[in-house]
Amino acid sequence: MKKIFLSIVLLLSVSISWSQRSQIIAYIDMEYILENVPEYLEAQNTLDEKVVKWRQTLDKEARHIEVLKSDLANEKAILTKDLIEEKEEEIALKQDELRRLESLYFGPKGDMFLLRKQLVKPIQDQVYNAIQSISARKKYDFVFDKSSDLVMLYSNKKYDISDLVLGTIDRTRLVDQKNAKKEERKNAPNELTTQQKEAIAKKEAIVAKKLSEKEAKKKALENRRNELLKKREEKRELLRKKKEALKKKKEDQKKEQEKKDENNN
Template identity: 30%
Template sequence: MLNRLKLLLLFSVLSYTSINISLAQKIGYVDSEYILNKHPEYKTIQEEITAIGAEWRKEAQSLTKEIQEMYNALKAEEVLLTEEMYEERTAKIREKETAANAFNNRVFGTNGQYYQKQAELLQPLQSKIFDAIERVSRKNNLAILFDKASGLSMIYTDPRHDYSDFVIEELGIEENK
Protein backbone atom coordinates (compact mmCIF):
# COMPACT_ATOMS: atom_id res chain seq x y z
CA MET A 1 0.00 0.00 0.00
CA LEU A 2 2.83 2.38 0.88
CA ASN A 3 4.59 1.59 -2.42
CA ARG A 4 1.40 2.34 -4.33
CA LEU A 5 1.07 5.66 -2.54
CA LYS A 6 4.71 6.55 -3.31
CA LEU A 7 4.22 5.56 -6.93
CA LEU A 8 1.04 7.64 -7.17
CA LEU A 9 2.79 10.62 -5.56
CA LEU A 10 5.78 10.27 -7.93
CA PHE A 11 3.44 10.07 -10.92
CA SER A 12 1.59 13.20 -9.76
CA VAL A 13 4.83 15.15 -9.32
CA LEU A 14 6.12 14.09 -12.74
CA SER A 15 2.80 15.00 -14.39
CA TYR A 16 2.76 18.43 -12.71
CA THR A 17 6.40 19.03 -13.71
CA SER A 18 5.80 18.07 -17.34
CA ILE A 19 2.74 20.35 -17.49
CA ASN A 20 4.78 23.26 -16.11
CA ILE A 21 7.63 22.57 -18.53
CA SER A 22 5.27 22.49 -21.51
CA LEU A 23 3.61 25.72 -20.37
CA ALA A 24 7.00 27.40 -20.10
CA GLN A 25 7.90 26.83 -23.75
CA LYS A 26 8.67 30.07 -25.56
CA ILE A 27 6.65 30.96 -28.60
CA GLY A 28 7.30 33.78 -31.06
CA TYR A 29 6.61 34.89 -34.58
CA VAL A 30 8.30 36.54 -37.53
CA ASP A 31 6.94 38.39 -40.52
CA SER A 32 8.72 36.84 -43.50
CA GLU A 33 7.29 39.46 -45.85
CA TYR A 34 8.81 42.22 -43.72
CA ILE A 35 12.14 40.36 -43.63
CA LEU A 36 12.12 39.80 -47.42
CA ASN A 37 11.41 43.47 -48.06
CA LYS A 38 14.32 44.49 -45.83
CA HIS A 39 16.77 42.18 -47.62
CA PRO A 40 18.76 44.00 -50.35
CA GLU A 41 18.86 40.94 -52.63
CA TYR A 42 15.05 40.80 -52.72
CA LYS A 43 14.71 44.04 -54.69
CA THR A 44 17.22 42.78 -57.29
CA ILE A 45 15.37 39.46 -57.59
CA GLN A 46 12.02 41.26 -57.92
CA GLU A 47 13.43 43.47 -60.68
CA GLU A 48 14.73 40.42 -62.55
CA ILE A 49 11.39 38.62 -62.19
CA THR A 50 9.54 41.73 -63.38
CA ALA A 51 11.83 42.05 -66.43
CA ILE A 52 11.39 38.39 -67.35
CA GLY A 53 7.62 38.65 -66.91
CA ALA A 54 7.47 41.82 -69.02
CA GLU A 55 9.37 40.11 -71.84
CA TRP A 56 7.02 37.12 -71.80
CA ARG A 57 3.95 39.38 -71.58
CA LYS A 58 5.25 41.33 -74.58
CA GLU A 59 5.54 38.06 -76.51
CA ALA A 60 1.99 37.07 -75.50
CA GLN A 61 0.67 40.49 -76.56
CA SER A 62 2.46 40.13 -79.88
CA LEU A 63 0.70 36.81 -80.49
CA THR A 64 -2.65 38.36 -79.56
CA LYS A 65 -2.01 41.32 -81.88
CA GLU A 66 -1.06 38.97 -84.71
CA ILE A 67 -4.30 37.01 -84.24
CA GLN A 68 -6.32 40.24 -84.22
CA GLU A 69 -4.63 41.37 -87.43
CA MET A 70 -5.45 38.00 -89.02
CA TYR A 71 -9.12 38.46 -88.02
CA ASN A 72 -9.15 42.02 -89.39
CA ALA A 73 -7.62 40.88 -92.70
CA LEU A 74 -10.15 38.05 -92.94
CA LYS A 75 -13.02 40.45 -92.26
CA ALA A 76 -11.74 42.93 -94.87
CA GLU A 77 -11.30 40.27 -97.56
CA GLU A 78 -14.28 38.12 -96.61
CA VAL A 79 -16.39 39.09 -99.63
CA LEU A 80 -13.52 38.31 -102.03
CA LEU A 81 -12.79 34.82 -100.65
CA THR A 82 -14.28 31.55 -101.72
CA GLU A 83 -15.82 29.42 -98.99
CA GLU A 84 -12.81 27.10 -99.13
CA MET A 85 -10.35 30.01 -98.78
CA TYR A 86 -12.41 31.44 -95.92
CA GLU A 87 -12.35 28.10 -94.07
CA GLU A 88 -8.61 27.78 -94.67
CA ARG A 89 -7.93 31.21 -93.21
CA THR A 90 -10.24 30.56 -90.26
CA ALA A 91 -8.39 27.30 -89.56
CA LYS A 92 -5.04 29.17 -89.58
CA ILE A 93 -6.44 31.72 -87.13
CA ARG A 94 -7.66 28.91 -84.83
CA GLU A 95 -4.21 27.28 -85.01
CA LYS A 96 -2.61 30.59 -84.05
CA GLU A 97 -5.09 30.98 -81.16
CA THR A 98 -4.31 27.48 -79.95
CA ALA A 99 -0.58 28.23 -80.09
CA ALA A 100 -1.11 31.51 -78.19
CA ASN A 101 -3.16 29.75 -75.50
CA ALA A 102 -0.52 27.04 -75.21
CA PHE A 103 2.17 29.72 -74.82
CA ASN A 104 0.19 31.52 -72.11
CA ASN A 105 -0.45 28.27 -70.23
CA ARG A 106 3.18 27.14 -70.56
CA VAL A 107 4.53 30.47 -69.35
CA PHE A 108 1.90 31.94 -67.01
CA GLY A 109 -0.23 28.92 -66.10
CA THR A 110 -0.09 26.97 -62.87
CA ASN A 111 3.52 25.81 -62.48
CA GLY A 112 4.34 27.80 -65.63
CA GLN A 113 7.82 28.98 -66.52
CA TYR A 114 7.21 32.38 -64.90
CA TYR A 115 6.40 30.85 -61.51
CA GLN A 116 9.18 28.30 -61.83
CA LYS A 117 11.69 31.07 -62.57
CA GLN A 118 10.37 33.08 -59.62
CA ALA A 119 10.78 30.09 -57.30
CA GLU A 120 14.25 29.38 -58.72
CA LEU A 121 15.42 32.95 -58.11
CA LEU A 122 13.86 33.27 -54.65
CA GLN A 123 14.91 29.83 -53.33
CA PRO A 124 18.49 30.74 -52.30
CA LEU A 125 17.29 33.87 -50.48
CA GLN A 126 14.48 31.96 -48.79
CA SER A 127 17.02 29.36 -47.64
CA LYS A 128 19.23 32.09 -46.14
CA ILE A 129 16.26 33.56 -44.31
CA PHE A 130 15.08 30.15 -43.09
CA ASP A 131 18.57 29.38 -41.76
CA ALA A 132 18.65 32.74 -39.96
CA ILE A 133 15.21 32.06 -38.50
CA GLU A 134 16.43 28.68 -37.27
CA ARG A 135 19.53 30.25 -35.65
CA VAL A 136 17.42 32.96 -33.96
CA SER A 137 14.98 30.31 -32.72
CA ARG A 138 17.82 28.28 -31.22
CA LYS A 139 19.53 31.33 -29.66
CA ASN A 140 16.28 32.40 -28.02
CA ASN A 141 15.20 28.87 -27.03
CA LEU A 142 11.96 29.13 -28.95
CA ALA A 143 9.84 26.00 -29.10
CA ILE A 144 7.48 27.37 -31.75
CA LEU A 145 7.91 30.22 -34.22
CA PHE A 146 5.02 31.29 -36.45
CA ASP A 147 5.18 33.26 -39.68
CA LYS A 148 2.76 36.17 -39.56
CA ALA A 149 2.84 36.51 -43.38
CA SER A 150 1.96 32.87 -44.06
CA GLY A 151 -1.76 33.40 -43.92
CA LEU A 152 -1.96 31.83 -40.49
CA SER A 153 -4.74 33.59 -38.65
CA MET A 154 -3.07 35.57 -35.92
CA ILE A 155 -5.80 37.65 -34.32
CA TYR A 156 -3.43 39.45 -31.98
CA THR A 157 0.34 39.59 -31.79
CA ASP A 158 2.31 41.16 -28.99
CA PRO A 159 5.32 42.97 -30.49
CA ARG A 160 7.46 41.61 -27.64
CA HIS A 161 7.24 38.20 -29.31
CA ASP A 162 8.17 39.46 -32.80
CA TYR A 163 11.59 38.09 -33.73
CA SER A 164 11.67 39.55 -37.26
CA ASP A 165 14.28 42.18 -36.40
CA PHE A 166 16.46 39.51 -34.76
CA VAL A 167 16.37 37.57 -38.05
CA ILE A 168 17.27 40.73 -40.00
CA GLU A 169 20.16 41.28 -37.60
CA GLU A 170 21.19 37.62 -37.99
CA LEU A 171 21.25 38.11 -41.77
CA GLY A 172 23.57 41.10 -41.29
CA ILE A 173 21.17 43.59 -42.85
CA GLU A 174 21.73 47.18 -41.79
CA GLU A 175 18.64 49.11 -40.80
CA ASN A 176 18.03 52.18 -42.96
CA LYS A 177 16.30 54.62 -40.68
Protein backbone atom coordinates (compact mmCIF):
# COMPACT_ATOMS: atom_id res chain seq x y z
CA MET A 1 0.00 0.00 0.00
CA LYS A 2 2.82 2.39 0.87
CA LYS A 3 4.51 1.85 -2.52
CA ILE A 4 1.23 2.36 -4.39
CA PHE A 5 0.49 5.52 -2.39
CA LEU A 6 3.93 6.94 -3.20
CA SER A 7 3.45 6.12 -6.87
CA ILE A 8 0.06 7.86 -6.97
CA VAL A 9 1.43 10.95 -5.19
CA LEU A 10 4.35 11.07 -7.63
CA LEU A 11 2.10 10.73 -10.68
CA LEU A 12 -0.23 13.45 -9.38
CA SER A 13 2.72 15.75 -8.71
CA VAL A 14 4.10 15.21 -12.20
CA SER A 15 0.64 15.66 -13.77
CA ILE A 16 0.13 18.98 -11.99
CA SER A 17 3.56 20.19 -13.04
CA TRP A 18 2.96 18.99 -16.62
CA SER A 19 0.21 21.52 -17.03
CA GLN A 20 2.71 24.30 -16.33
CA ARG A 21 5.56 23.09 -18.57
CA SER A 22 6.90 19.90 -20.14
CA GLN A 23 8.82 17.73 -17.71
CA ILE A 24 11.87 15.74 -18.80
CA ILE A 25 12.06 12.48 -16.88
CA ALA A 26 14.59 9.63 -16.91
CA TYR A 27 15.32 6.63 -14.76
CA ILE A 28 18.22 4.39 -13.80
CA ASP A 29 18.63 0.85 -12.51
CA MET A 30 21.02 1.22 -9.57
CA GLU A 31 21.48 -2.54 -9.16
CA TYR A 32 22.45 -2.88 -12.84
CA ILE A 33 24.88 0.03 -12.57
CA LEU A 34 26.63 -1.25 -9.45
CA GLU A 35 26.89 -4.76 -10.88
CA ASN A 36 28.84 -3.29 -13.81
CA VAL A 37 31.21 -1.11 -11.78
CA PRO A 38 34.43 -3.12 -11.16
CA GLU A 39 35.30 -1.12 -8.05
CA TYR A 40 31.93 -1.98 -6.49
CA LEU A 41 32.29 -5.70 -7.21
CA GLU A 42 35.81 -5.65 -5.78
CA ALA A 43 34.62 -3.79 -2.68
CA GLN A 44 31.71 -6.22 -2.23
CA ASN A 45 34.05 -9.22 -2.54
CA THR A 46 36.39 -7.71 0.06
CA LEU A 47 33.45 -7.13 2.40
CA ASP A 48 32.09 -10.66 1.84
CA GLU A 49 35.49 -12.19 2.63
CA LYS A 50 35.67 -10.24 5.89
CA VAL A 51 32.12 -11.28 6.82
CA VAL A 52 32.97 -14.95 6.21
CA LYS A 53 36.02 -14.69 8.50
CA TRP A 54 34.01 -12.91 11.21
CA ARG A 55 31.27 -15.56 10.99
CA GLN A 56 33.87 -18.32 11.28
CA THR A 57 35.31 -16.69 14.40
CA LEU A 58 31.85 -16.40 15.98
CA ASP A 59 30.93 -19.98 15.04
CA LYS A 60 34.17 -21.26 16.57
CA GLU A 61 33.46 -19.46 19.85
CA ALA A 62 29.84 -20.67 19.84
CA ARG A 63 30.98 -24.29 19.35
CA HIS A 64 33.46 -23.92 22.22
CA ILE A 65 30.64 -22.70 24.49
CA GLU A 66 28.50 -25.69 23.49
CA VAL A 67 31.39 -28.01 24.39
CA LEU A 68 31.67 -26.36 27.82
CA LYS A 69 27.91 -26.76 28.35
CA SER A 70 28.04 -30.40 27.30
CA ASP A 71 31.00 -31.11 29.59
CA LEU A 72 29.21 -29.48 32.51
CA ALA A 73 26.05 -31.50 31.87
CA ASN A 74 28.05 -34.74 31.79
CA GLU A 75 30.11 -33.95 34.92
CA LYS A 76 27.41 -32.23 36.97
CA ALA A 77 26.57 -35.32 38.99
CA ILE A 78 30.12 -35.66 40.34
CA LEU A 79 30.91 -31.97 40.87
CA THR A 80 30.45 -29.95 44.02
CA LYS A 81 28.10 -26.99 44.10
CA ASP A 82 31.04 -24.56 44.09
CA LEU A 83 32.61 -26.14 41.01
CA ILE A 84 29.28 -26.15 39.20
CA GLU A 85 28.85 -22.44 39.93
CA GLU A 86 32.38 -21.74 38.69
CA LYS A 87 31.80 -23.56 35.41
CA GLU A 88 28.44 -21.82 34.93
CA GLU A 89 30.14 -18.48 35.57
CA GLU A 90 32.84 -19.31 33.00
CA ILE A 91 30.18 -20.22 30.42
CA ALA A 92 28.28 -16.98 31.13
CA LEU A 93 31.51 -15.04 30.70
CA LYS A 94 32.15 -16.75 27.35
CA GLN A 95 28.60 -15.98 26.22
CA ASP A 96 29.02 -12.31 27.14
CA GLU A 97 32.28 -12.24 25.20
CA LEU A 98 30.56 -13.81 22.17
CA ARG A 99 27.75 -11.23 22.25
CA ARG A 100 30.28 -8.42 22.56
CA LEU A 101 32.28 -9.79 19.64
CA GLU A 102 29.14 -10.16 17.51
CA SER A 103 28.21 -6.55 18.26
CA LEU A 104 31.76 -5.47 17.45
CA TYR A 105 31.51 -7.13 14.04
CA PHE A 106 27.86 -6.62 13.06
CA GLY A 107 26.50 -3.93 15.41
CA PRO A 108 25.02 -0.58 14.23
CA LYS A 109 28.51 0.95 14.25
CA GLY A 110 30.47 -2.28 14.02
CA ASP A 111 33.30 -3.30 11.75
CA MET A 112 30.98 -4.36 8.91
CA PHE A 113 29.16 -1.01 8.91
CA LEU A 114 32.43 0.94 8.95
CA LEU A 115 34.06 -1.23 6.28
CA ARG A 116 31.02 -1.01 3.99
CA LYS A 117 30.99 2.76 4.43
CA GLN A 118 34.71 2.91 3.68
CA LEU A 119 34.51 0.67 0.60
CA VAL A 120 31.11 1.37 -0.95
CA LYS A 121 30.38 5.04 -0.26
CA PRO A 122 33.06 6.42 -2.64
CA ILE A 123 31.58 4.26 -5.42
CA GLN A 124 28.04 5.43 -4.67
CA ASP A 125 29.33 9.00 -4.80
CA GLN A 126 30.71 8.30 -8.28
CA VAL A 127 27.29 7.10 -9.41
CA TYR A 128 25.45 10.12 -7.96
CA ASN A 129 27.98 12.54 -9.44
CA ALA A 130 27.54 10.91 -12.85
CA ILE A 131 23.74 11.18 -12.57
CA GLN A 132 23.97 14.85 -11.62
CA SER A 133 26.34 15.54 -14.51
CA ILE A 134 24.08 13.83 -17.07
CA SER A 135 20.93 15.43 -15.63
CA ALA A 136 22.46 18.91 -15.80
CA ARG A 137 23.67 18.35 -19.37
CA LYS A 138 20.40 16.88 -20.67
CA LYS A 139 18.22 19.07 -18.42
CA TYR A 140 16.31 16.25 -16.74
CA ASP A 141 13.75 17.36 -14.16
CA PHE A 142 13.45 13.96 -12.47
CA VAL A 143 15.64 10.85 -12.39
CA PHE A 144 14.11 7.82 -10.67
CA ASP A 145 15.73 4.61 -9.48
CA LYS A 146 13.97 1.61 -11.00
CA SER A 147 15.40 -0.73 -8.35
CA SER A 148 14.13 1.36 -5.40
CA ASP A 149 10.85 0.99 -3.48
CA LEU A 150 9.11 3.24 -5.98
CA VAL A 151 6.69 1.21 -8.12
CA MET A 152 7.16 1.82 -11.85
CA LEU A 153 4.11 0.38 -13.59
CA TYR A 154 5.69 0.99 -17.01
CA SER A 155 9.08 2.19 -18.19
CA ASN A 156 10.23 2.92 -21.72
CA LYS A 157 13.78 1.71 -22.29
CA LYS A 158 14.69 4.90 -24.16
CA TYR A 159 14.41 6.84 -20.88
CA ASP A 160 16.82 4.45 -19.12
CA ILE A 161 20.13 6.31 -18.67
CA SER A 162 21.89 3.54 -16.74
CA ASP A 163 24.39 2.91 -19.55
CA LEU A 164 25.04 6.65 -19.83
CA VAL A 165 25.88 6.67 -16.12
CA LEU A 166 28.25 3.72 -16.57
CA GLY A 167 29.90 5.46 -19.52
CA THR A 168 30.38 8.63 -17.48
CA ILE A 169 31.91 6.65 -14.62
CA ASP A 170 34.27 4.86 -17.03
CA ARG A 171 35.41 8.16 -18.57
CA THR A 172 35.87 9.70 -15.13
CA ARG A 173 37.92 6.69 -14.06
CA LEU A 174 40.20 6.99 -17.09
CA VAL A 175 40.68 10.71 -16.53
CA ASP A 176 41.42 10.17 -12.84
CA GLN A 177 43.93 7.44 -13.67
CA LYS A 178 45.72 9.67 -16.18
CA ASN A 179 45.78 12.59 -13.75
CA ALA A 180 47.02 10.33 -10.96
CA LYS A 181 49.87 9.06 -13.13
CA LYS A 182 50.81 12.61 -14.12
CA GLU A 183 50.73 13.70 -10.50
CA GLU A 184 52.77 10.67 -9.48
CA ARG A 185 55.43 11.41 -12.09
CA LYS A 186 55.42 15.06 -11.11
CA ASN A 187 55.84 14.45 -7.39
CA ALA A 188 58.01 11.32 -7.55
CA PRO A 189 61.36 13.11 -7.04
CA ASN A 190 60.00 15.44 -4.38
CA GLU A 191 59.84 14.75 -0.68
CA LEU A 192 56.54 14.67 1.16
CA THR A 193 55.17 18.08 2.06
CA THR A 194 54.60 19.04 5.67
CA GLN A 195 50.84 18.71 5.19
CA GLN A 196 51.24 15.20 3.74
CA LYS A 197 53.52 14.18 6.60
CA GLU A 198 51.00 15.51 9.12
CA ALA A 199 48.19 13.63 7.38
CA ILE A 200 50.19 10.39 7.40
CA ALA A 201 51.16 10.89 11.05
CA LYS A 202 47.51 11.56 11.93
CA LYS A 203 46.37 8.37 10.18
CA GLU A 204 49.09 6.36 11.89
CA ALA A 205 48.10 7.84 15.26
CA ILE A 206 44.45 6.87 14.67
CA VAL A 207 45.44 3.33 13.72
CA ALA A 208 47.75 3.08 16.73
CA LYS A 209 44.99 4.33 19.03
CA LYS A 210 42.51 1.76 17.70
CA LEU A 211 45.06 -1.02 18.09
CA SER A 212 45.84 0.16 21.62
CA GLU A 213 42.14 0.21 22.55
CA LYS A 214 41.62 -3.28 21.14
CA GLU A 215 44.70 -4.54 22.96
CA ALA A 216 43.48 -2.96 26.21
CA LYS A 217 40.07 -4.63 25.85
CA LYS A 218 41.74 -7.94 25.08
CA LYS A 219 44.06 -7.59 28.08
CA ALA A 220 41.17 -6.67 30.40
CA LEU A 221 39.26 -9.72 29.23
CA GLU A 222 42.32 -11.93 29.72
CA ASN A 223 42.88 -10.51 33.23
CA ARG A 224 39.27 -11.20 34.11
CA ARG A 225 39.56 -14.75 32.83
CA ASN A 226 42.81 -15.32 34.74
CA GLU A 227 41.20 -13.95 37.90
CA LEU A 228 38.31 -16.34 37.45
CA LEU A 229 40.67 -19.27 36.93
CA LYS A 230 42.70 -18.24 39.98
CA LYS A 231 39.58 -18.11 42.16
CA ARG A 232 38.51 -21.48 40.84
CA GLU A 233 41.93 -22.97 41.64
CA GLU A 234 41.86 -21.46 45.14
CA LYS A 235 38.45 -22.99 45.78
CA ARG A 236 39.62 -26.34 44.49
CA GLU A 237 42.70 -26.18 46.72
CA LEU A 238 40.55 -25.27 49.72
CA LEU A 239 38.18 -28.12 48.93
CA ARG A 240 41.12 -30.52 48.57
CA LYS A 241 42.54 -29.47 51.95
CA LYS A 242 39.14 -29.92 53.58
CA LYS A 243 38.88 -33.40 52.11
CA GLU A 244 42.39 -34.29 53.31
CA ALA A 245 41.63 -32.92 56.79
CA LEU A 246 38.40 -34.91 56.91
CA LYS A 247 40.19 -38.03 55.72
CA LYS A 248 42.95 -37.57 58.33
CA LYS A 249 40.36 -37.01 61.04
CA LYS A 250 38.59 -40.24 60.11
CA GLU A 251 41.90 -42.13 60.08
CA ASP A 252 42.83 -40.73 63.52
CA GLN A 253 39.41 -41.69 64.86
CA LYS A 254 39.83 -45.15 63.40
CA LYS A 255 43.27 -45.56 65.00
CA GLU A 256 41.92 -44.33 68.34
CA GLN A 257 39.08 -46.80 68.15
CA GLU A 258 41.48 -49.63 67.32
CA LYS A 259 43.60 -48.76 70.39
CA LYS A 260 40.51 -48.79 72.59
CA ASP A 261 39.50 -52.17 71.19
CA GLU A 262 42.97 -53.60 71.89
CA ASN A 263 42.91 -52.29 75.47
CA ASN A 264 39.49 -53.79 76.05
CA ASN A 265 40.70 -57.17 74.79
